């Protein structure tokens with residue numbers, strides 16, 4: 001790979017800075033999708049951008065499984081229904097009714113499904129940076145997912161992250177190598193609605209806090 005050495009750093013001007021802020025503000029976790037399919041090659045192009053993410057030791061442990069098989073999709077959705085019913089049952093009192101009112105996945109509508117895994121038995125990167133923190137492999141995949149999220153949003157495509165599933169079941173449904181650790185199930189497609197406030201905040205489940213309340217000084 002050729003490396004470009006610039007005399008001056010690249011300029012990220014005010015327009016781009018404002019645009020990035022808008023992108024982050026409007027990213028959203030999406031659970032309602034239009035039926036419109038993504039153009040051929042779109043998911044591969046977005047995943048290629050996601051692969052620009054940082055990774056521990058340059059291990060690039062992300063593995064993306066594009067789930068096209070209707071039977072596999074139905075099995076994932078059935079697993080989500082089972083896990084979500086258990087999650088609902090674990091809610092107390094008034095929270096239970098609120099939880100029941102939430103739409104927590106777009107599995108039924110999303111034209112594209114992607115399961116993301118971390119290859120835990122990853123020779124690439126030669127173990128650098130993960131002797132004391134093997135979970136750094138999983139973090140690397142989470143960052144790649146966020147990069148995918150932003151790349152998709154830049155093209156008007158929404159992404160919804162579904163974690164209300166059983167990792168072992170997903171691994172079995174998709175016939176995945178045992179060394180791949182499940183990170184998240186992603187639904188992608190054009191959003192049916194646009195919002196600048198998280199769905200859970202709009203539903204009264206919880207709300208964003210002031211960033212200053214998340215900083216500690218020592």
Ligand SMILES: Cc1cc2nc3c(=O)[nH]c(=O)nc-3n(C[C@H](O)[C@H](O)[C@H](O)COP(=O)(O)O)c2cc1C
Nearest residue numbers: 027028029103104105161162163164197198199200
């Ligand atoms: C690791 C992870 C797992 C998530 N799992 C779910 C999920 O199973 N169902 C869901 O509705 N949202 C899920 N979300 C989305 C969050 O609810 C959402 O990011 C949060 O409410 C903030 O909203 P926003 O992404 O629109 O800003 C997940 C997000 C992350 C980062």
